[in-house]
Amino acid sequence: MVIQRDQPVKIWGWADKNETIEVVFGSQSKKVKADKNGNWALSLDKMAFGGPYSMQIKGRSNHITLKDIYVGDVWLCSGQSNMEMPVHGWSSVDNYQEEIKNADYPLIRTFNVTKGMDAQPRNDSEGMWMVCSPDQVADFSAVAYFFARKLNQELNIPIGIINSSWGGTEIESWITPDAYKALPGRFNDKYEAVDMADFDSFLKENEINKSLYQKAMDRDPGVKEQWYNPSTDVSLWEKMLLPQVWENVLGNVDGIVWFRRTFTLPKEDSGKDTVIQLGPIDDDDETWLNGVKIGESKGYAINRIYEVPSELLKEGENTIVVKVSDYSGGGGMYGNADDMYIKTAKGRYSLAGEWVYKSSVTNKAFNYVTVSPNMLYGLLYNAMIHPFISFPIQGVIWYQGESNVGYAYDYRTLFPAMINSWRSKWGRELPFYWVQLANYMAKDVKPQRSEWAELREAQTMTLLLPQTGQAVITDIGDGDDLHPRNKQDVGFRLALIALNKTYGMEEMTCSGPVFKSMNVIGNKVYIEYDQIGKGLCVKNKYGYIEGFSIAGANQQFEWAQAYLDGDKVVVSSTHITHPIAVRYAWSNNPDVNLYNKDGLPAAPFRTDNWEDSK
Template identity: 35%
Template sequence: MVARRQHRLLAEPQRPAAAGRPLAARAFAGLLRIARIPVCAGGRKMKTSKKGALALGLFALAPLAHAADSPLLHEMFQDHAVLQRDRPIPVWGEAAPGAEVKVSFAGKTVKAKAGTDGRWEATLPAQKAGGPYTLTASSGAASETANDILVGDVWLCSGQSNMELQVKRGLNTWAEISNAHNDRIRMLKVGLKESMVPRAHFIDPVQWQATTPDTVGEFSATCYYFARELQKRVDVPMGLINSSWGGSRIEAWLSAQALHRLGGFDEQLELLARYADDPLAANTGWGELWTKWWRSAPGVAQGDEPWKDVASSADWTAAPRGLGNYREWTPQLADFTGMLWFRTTFRLDAKQAAQGATLALGVADEVDVTWINGRAVGSSYGGGERNYALPAGLLHEGENTLVVNVLNTWSDGGLTGDAPRALRFADGSSVPLDRGWQYRVVPKQAGTPPQAPWLSAQGKGTLFNGMVKPLGGYGMRGALWYQGESNTGDAAAYRGLLRAYRDDLRAHFGKDLPLFVVQLANFGPAPTQPTESGWAELREVQREVVAEDPRSGLAVAIDIGDRYDIHPANKQELGARLARAARKVVYGEKIAATGPVPRTAKRNGDAVEVSFADVRGKLVAYSAEGPIAFELCGDAPGSCRYAEASLRGSDTVVLRAPVVNPTRVRHAWADSPVVTLFDTDGLPAGPFEIGVE
């Protein structure tokens, strides 16, 4: 079963991708713009002549590929933007198919021609850091201008809630926000919107903003403090793009192409594509995949299919009327985290059964799979209300069954909230679903169920499609990645996923794009004996994947977490450590990027000596003669023992423990270890496992 720390973090309810507006509505919005009626255009100014307005107005009504309300410049190019320095600058947008577009910036003008789909792209000459400049695009009588453009270094900040966590939720927030006056750090926040298909434009409007007390509080603390610290050494404008979503899995941030290349996702991606056109058919297919998992899950008896076998009363208990948070029902459920089955029945007359309907299930916290009469009809993620469309023919006269499986991985859960549960029919009538509910607890050994591929932050490619793809090929200096809490249950799979994420970014933003990974911070109870840890395993994957790539860097956070809070507040120090890694990897500064890293572990008599590289000054142990959190292990699971450790010289730790022929050394191997080994720069030796030579 999912560990209690694998949970939604700042999660948003599942929301379907917004549908495009009808052509008439788009044409009308275009005519409003052309007639110079004020229409928000993301901080840009657009103008046409009267003659051009008439011509473009008639053109806007034609059923062509170019949407009538699409501005010439893509929304990334607007007032206060930052463009990447020292390399050619890609700029793009939309115009009439075949139209010529002129783009001017910093005294240079280039031309482009719109394709048959209306998209155009131009490349401006490289510029040194500076500004402000004006960016202008024109086509025929129409022109559009973005003002106050800076040229500097642009960074993509992505991940889950610890990247999303705002400045206002960190340390020393009053002073940090009050003193945030920096026009040379510009910020853009991507809205939380998933999509079933790759999108050229953001679903929610985006806006570049200068750093002020009014803007910085809602922005990513990690991202902001990174740029602020880096700017002390790299004196250029910084552009920050925050595209993150609490509780998200890494699979949601990978493109379909990357997932196909990685393998094992083809069937789910096919269902995702089907969901965009036919959600019910996709849910039926997902129900079949979910059934395969259930039948093979440990602890599930052969033939146990609760969505079908509604006559069985074994292990089912009457639920309180109104349902609600299941942790309040019984002492046995007070601390339960996992899956519960819920079921009820309802009777329909012939008229009701013949109609289509909407199942209003209320709030499900946090992942549900829902069946009507043995057929899967919906699956969503997050703490929002579930409303599933039921076509005519699914319901029948007489008794019908409703069965819901709800997975909760953190805190309160179940079918919660005050929203009424009911079947609402096409003719306006409804049948309440407020009584007769039963529940059944799923044994934890059943494990973690698969997640439907369209589940926003838990899906397959959904956040890439809605929150990364619209960035196009925007020029960037590098990317920061703080994610992994939601994937700690399968560190082995994370290795391939993290490599795929790195390669996917480079496929879209440049083959040499540097990636800086935050290693998961400490969280949870401190260990009292050696133990296995999914968090430690995932940290080791992060360390090894970064170490294999010279264009990647690691920020160790094992000493700045909070054992009581998965969202540690000290993002200032984290930003400084990310900036330090960037100074080494991107800017070539001759410093240790991350602090002490293990080099070798060798036997020497009854001891094992671990030598470290990247030590600034020398190794030091805080609050004791020697460091703690070291283990010596044999090959077998459960063979690890805490080691007595002492320092020798400037870069070596000597270990002794009652282990015959140790083959492995582990350091800080727990969810929330206590680390006391640092160097004189104050950087910790991070978690690791290495073999003994």
């Protein structure tokens, strides 16, 4: 265990009513009497870092001894799967064998919080403290471990990390219920099917509805009625523009939805081997072409690419049908427009645009709500954060946002609301540092809307709150893996922020270049940056800066040429004579090669706020 230094430490527990409890820790000895409900609490005087210590907790008839306690700094580490990801387990970090072998840091301890959710705030949580060693480090949160390792190396003090994270979770579940209820009414609309008045009764009834819903999923009427057949009457099917998560159209719905689109091929393209790409689909799909199944995939982060036998394609009209099954969270065909196409030996044809669809089985039809942390706001806060609000901590590191992609404009409200709600519960302005979303998915052929870029922007806007910091990692993600394995640099960059901002080591540069201003001269845009450290640099032997796009009054962005001119970046395009807006790294998986000389990447930005980006 690690207890926070330089702050009074609250010790609490449960006993018989009116029982006297004595706590002995180091040179301190304090007593308290339990109240009529058996609750008791006392505060130990603040202590400097050190240890190991033992703590004696004595009651009327029992005696508890806690050993190997250190006093140092404690950091709460929370978020979704990229914070949860272990050093080695369901995924593994780069070079994990060596990392495990060398993980001899006995002054680093982790408390892995047992997953749980609750409609009411809990006062206790299950979990256990572990000492950092080659035998145990595999189960540490990788980001939290590499963060703690850098702090320990620089500060030479004990570091405790409380890992309270859960993969696939939305930020709403981490916000305190009272703070969420204070948000504008539209934020509560997505939870209208959840009865909070009697949550236990709701869960029982929900289980009955779940059984009926799952039976319907197994007996999909779309399969029984062969909706994949080109002769199916779709005159009453609705229309939807793809790609997008279907929540934008259907609301908060899980289940099975069928999509269909026809496309026309010229004679020279028929009868030739073909590839169909649909991009990522959330969660599972089965895909037919002209009534014949050509593939199926399971998993929301997989790019769907299916080979089509030459005999299936015909001159003229062809029909593609996709059955999408979604089990929780966002659903549908949600990638980039450039990810959706059919490619023949002669040409490439986009499949983005208008499709028709029909819902086959939905949870709403059965009044069933998927029981998960995302079913209601505050569930994870109540079970996995609230139990610690009386335990002093130094600060928070956070890695989350992937599950809120598609709702970036809501995230602008939700993220600062969560930070403020946690600070309110701890009673002080906790340092709060987070990881901006990594680069992910396919590269853009041309500039286009990016929901990942919009979410990153919402994260950046939250820097307006005091005592905050952001680790930019758009250069170290993996386009094919939602859980990039380079967690060493993620933890390292978070630690740089903490060392600079919390520990006063101002000589440590903790941020890459951040947009400051733009100045248009002729057809060129001159960009100035803050946080340039020892100066700007380009990781390209020819000096070309990648990832910039510019637009004129028509709001159509074009890729731009960019180069350094001293500590300014000069941006232009032969297609734009009068530029008025600039974007950098504005895509799901941007090209990034602009850094400061301290090795930290420039942050994504845009100078416009055009409505067409929504």
